[in-house]
């Protein structure tokens with residue numbers, strides 16, 4: 585309580601001196617509220633990112649394994665609609681030429697062009713999906729995670745048109761009857777007319793857990809961590825491996841990196 589009082593007095597002092605243009609409420613939110621709200625178990629990061637080591641992904645099978653897809657889709661109650669047109673997906677496989685168009689040529693991808701690559705939302709640094717959403721149903725958190733508020737989504741699908749990675753799915757029908765696995769009561773199901781996508785397991789990070797895809801991968805092909813932390817696994821992987829991202833020429837700043 586004493587430290588909270590001190591934080592409040594500090595912020596009040598700054599405002600009184602006129603040193604900051606921030607409104608009091610904003611300053612309080614930045615300076616004092618974390619002391620009240622922080623979950624001691626929560627995994628905190630300044631810029632979350634993922635590194636996908638495709639060589640490890642293919643170790644188990646040339647066709648890639650589905651452990652991460654299954655874990656993610658079960659955890660998030662992702663429906664299995666059964667048609668490509670209405671497919672709902674958070675993490676999925678694509679061929680090289682669809683994952684990295686523009687980075688293909690007929691010579692240097694000979695050994696990888698037919699192999700599957702894991703695709704998911706890139707939690708872009710400059711996400712076009714956020715810019716085009718008219719209701720702010722999709723928004724970017726301070727730690728870089730691009731989130732969806734399903735209750736605000738009006739199903740206009742501007743975000744789907746804005747995303748150059750096909751990372752978003754639309755529920756053309758009520759998805760609930762198509763959830764083929766046991767319902768996870770800790771994660772909300774969605775409704776007809778709502779867009780959804782990967783959320784970097786924000787709800788698990790809040791509980792101190794790694795994303796379900798990362799946790800489920802037995803080959804260590806998926807690494808998740810804070811790009812702003814030089815000691816994080818992702819930073820170490822990026823420092824020691826050549827990596828590529830999807831469609832870098834678009835300037836979206838993808839935060840999912842691939843070791844190929």
Ligand code: SF4
Pocket residue numbers: 704705706707708711712713714730746747748749750751752781836
């Ligand atoms: Fe948005 Fe698509 Fe980037 Fe994800 S990959 S943040 S959905 S633009």
